[in-house]
Amino acid sequence: MSVNEGRAAAISAITRRQAKSVTMPQPLNKVWASDVFNLASMEEALSKNAFKAMKNTVQTGAALDPATADVVAAAMKEWAISKGVKFFSHIFYPMTNATAEKHDGFIVTNSEGAAITEFTGSLLIKGEPDGSSFPNGSLRMTSAARGYTAWDPTSPVYIMHTANGATLMIPSVFMSWTGEALDKKIPLLRSNSALDKAGARVLALMGESDVATINSSCGAEQEYFLVDAEFANARPDLLLAGRTLFGAAPAKGQEFDDHYFGAIPARVQVFMQDLEDKLYRLGIPAKTHHNEVAPGQFEIAPYYEAANVAADHQQLLMTLMKATAKEHGFMCLLHEKPFSGVNGSGKHVNWSVGNATQGNLLDPGSTPSDNLNFLLFCGAVIRGVHQFGPMLRAVIASASNDHRLGANEAPPAILSVYLGEQLEKLFVDIKNGKLEAAKAGGYMDLGLSQILKFERDPGDRNRTSPFAFTGNRFEFRAVGSSASVSGPLVAMNTMLADSLNWVADRLEAALAKNDTKTAAVMDVLKQLMDAHGNVVFGGNGYSEEWHRAAVEERGLRNLPTTADALPCLREPEVVELFKSTGVLSPVELESRFEVYSEQYLASIEVEAKLVVEMASTMIYPAAMAYLSQLSETALSMKEIGIGISTGTASKVAGEMEAMMAGVAELGEALSKHDFSSTEEHMHFFAYEIRALMDRVRSHADTLETLVADEYWPLPKYREMLFIR
Structure with missing residues (x-):
């Protein structure tokens, strides 16, 4: 059979194929997190003291003593074995945007030749993969290969099922023998710690006496394409590069706008529901699924979670998407631009910060002008994006994302902040030294008695902005669909920590010279907007006028390719940012430049x-x-x-x-x-x-x-x- 005959046979096979028959899923309350050793499972399995210690570690990041780790390991093993598990694996996240696993059995033999199961605290806490065989940017040579994985108790352990077995998966960090971070989790945990310290400092100056641990949160909207496996297997470019390197535009593409939010094809719907059933069992809160703009393109979006857990869940989501698609006869394409001439795929990272005592610190409330904590934290984000825009561009840089940025469905490579009409006016008023009453959005009234009136948002959205405020969070829209969310989260957390420290330094001085807290905050925010307000932009990010004005008048940088963006990681200001916050040492940051350049x-x-x-x-x-x-x-x-x-x-x-x-x-x-x-x-x-x-x-x-x-x-x- 010739290649072209194989193509014809593939078309014939696909048109006859029916949606895969799957077992009807159980009710949500029966399956939710059923394969996760979370706090609810721990409360049943652990003693009161051990559970209290674990809960404190999970919620605050407090240290866990070895004795408690032994107790947890024993309970974890019994829980896993009761579900048919025979193996365990430390799962970690090297600098590849993928996951890595080293599997071990619970089995050991005794002197009588009998087989028993064993899983101690030391086995739970530490593993030892090869530190030189993963991308490491010269941190490890082949002759110096030792690396360690270490259990991250703040991310829940879970079970992955295969057709004939199950494995206990232990989320872990990955480091070299000399202590450098070889992964994406360690910098994320460090960035959360830096954010917590800087945020607590600002809140203390604002008179908050009870301040719980501050953490970032994440909800990533994942876009992807599904292609029938018969077609994908006939395309070497899809198999090896993840995108089509050849392909003429079809007579019909997306010009009729008939795919977005359209009826989901039956076979795809079955895939989606099968995927989500698996996600629910692992405690991954898939919230939304729908057709995207391009034909063959779809989206799944989870609910918000703590950033560290969300990053782990995002990696697991991508793994499950690919595996489940294969079960249904599809190939799941996460490349940012698998098809020329139609929309590419992003991973819009919705990001916020908050804690248990002050709540979401990026929620403006009904009267943003009176919410001083929000104004300071939002202002700190503005400064961070202006100060470290090139760094933000660098952490989303990849060969695949270069195809998407600046195209009709994606934001430009110039980093700017969209606040919405109401907030932009508020910050401009602060800069000008005069606050005027904000206008509400009013009510939506269509003049139809059967359609209830509802309150309209005070501002529109802007899909051309790479970094947009969307009500109570910022949406980093420029992140690519194949990327790990850890890199963007590390960058955002770290720039915010630096900006909050900048705010705290000036707030101390302002509080000493102003009569009221409000006056002090306005003083600091005016300084901030005078220095960094150029990054705020509410217009059309695709226009030639903006590209010219951004660079020539506002001093922003346009970095169209990864080759232009990655060297920003070597700039002294960026090196100092990560060093001063303790997130990445200079040698760790340099290793990332080397790894990402090689990739x-x-x-x-x-x-x-x-x-x-x-x-x-x-x-x-x-x-x-x-x-x-x-x-x-x-x-x-x-x-x-x-x-x-x-x-x-x-x-x-x-x-x-x-x-x-x-x-x-x-x-x-x-x-x-x-x-x-x-x-x-x-x-x-x-x-x-x-x-x-x-x-x-x-x-x-x-x-x-x-x-x-x-x-x-x-x-x-x-x-x-x-x-x-």
């Missing part, structure tokens, strides 16, 4: 090699076969005295020649290795290699529109996006 270069190199291979071994032979058929037909027609136009043949031949010339030039460019720095290497890939890849693609995509359908070897956009 960027490797991603583009894989894609470029695929372009060369697919163009040479799939597209060129298909076009040549069609050209040969055209020539044979023309010759046969000529023999019987009928002349036909050779225009199509000439076009096909011309595009083939141009495509292969581009392939040759791309192959030659890939052999270049004489770069003076990592920055130069990245810049060459961003602006030279990718341009050559696009050139090859343009000719290949034109060939797709010329070559007879029966000859074309790759599943087409019209098939992958619309056949369910």
Whole structure:
């Protein structure tokens, strides 16, 4: 069977396929967190003293003594074994945006040869994977390989089921033998600690005497594509790069706006509900699912959780999405731009901060002008984004997200803050030294008696803003769909901690010279807006006027590619930020620059090699076969005295020649290795290699529109996006 015959067979198989039959899920109260060893499970399994100690650790981050860890380990083992578990694994999050697991059995043998189960506090607390085999940015050499995992008791242990067994999964941190963070969890925990200290300092100055631990929270809206596995397996680019490196636009895309929030295809709905049943068993609060804007694109959004748990749950969500999609005959694509010409996928990170005593510190309430704590924390965010905008751009930088940022569905690469009409006016008034009464949103009245009136929000939303206030939180819209949320959370927590310390320093001085607390707060916020108000922008982030004004008039930076953005991690101000807050040492930060640079270069190199291979071994032979058929037909027609136009043949031949010339030039460019720095290497890939890849693609995509359908070897956009 030829490749193009395989494509036809795939279409036939898919159109006959029915939605997978699955067992009807049990009621939510029966399945919710049933596979999680959470506080509710601990209360049943532990002594009162052990449970009290664990609860204190989970809720405040307090240290846990080894004796209690032994008690918890024993109870955890009995709970897991009662559910059929035979193995345990420390699961951790290296600098790959993926997860890593090392599995061990509970089994040990005694001197009589009998098998028993054992799980001590020491086994729970520590594991030992190889510290040099994961991306580490030169923190570990092959000759110095030791690394440790250590249990994070603030993130709940859970059970992962497979067809014939189950494993106890223990969320853990990952560090080198010399103590450097090799993962994404340690910096996140440190950033929460820095945020807590700085926030408590501000609240104490504001007269708050009872201040619980301050933590960040996260709810990440996950966008993704589903492609039938029959199609995906016929596309080397989807298998190895996660996106289509070739593909002509279909006659119909998303221009009718008929997919967003449309009726969910039955097969996809079954997948979604199966996925969510698994998520509920693991205590992951999936809240919303729906069709997204592009055909074949969907979204799932969880409820808000503490940032550390939310980050772990996000990693688990992505793992389960891929595995569950496979069970239903799909491939789940998390690449930010798997299909050219239609919307890409983001992961909008909704972020807030708060605690048990003061509540959500980014909730303005009904009268924001009177909510002084909110004004200080919101002002600190404004300063943070202005001061460290390039750093925020760097932590969302990747080869895949570069395709999405600045496109019609994604915010631009210039970091600005959208506050909404009411809040923007309030902060501008503060800057100008005059506060005026804020206008309420009023009521929505359609003039229809059967439609109840409801209170309208005081301001509209802005989908072009990369960092937007959305009522009681900020939404970092520029994060890519394949990314770990840990990096953005670390950056936001750390910049806010720094800004809150800046606020606290000035608030102390202002309180000493002003008669009232309100006057002192307004004094500090005026200083803040004078220095950092340029980052506030409520207009169209896509407009050319904004791009010009942002850079030329407001002094903001436009960093369009990862090659432009990642070097910001090396800037002295950013190094000092992470050092002074204790979140990342200079050597740990440098390691991240090295790791992310290597990943960027490797991603583009894989894609470029695929372009060369697919163009040479799939597209060129298909076009040549069609050209040969055209020539044979023309010759046969000529023999019987009928002349036909050779225009199509000439076009096909011309595009083939141009495509292969581009392939040759791309192959030659890939052999270049004489770069003076990592920055130069990245810049060459961003602006030279990718341009050559696009050139090859343009000719290949034109060939797709010329070559007879029966000859074309790759599943087409019209098939992958619309056949369910």
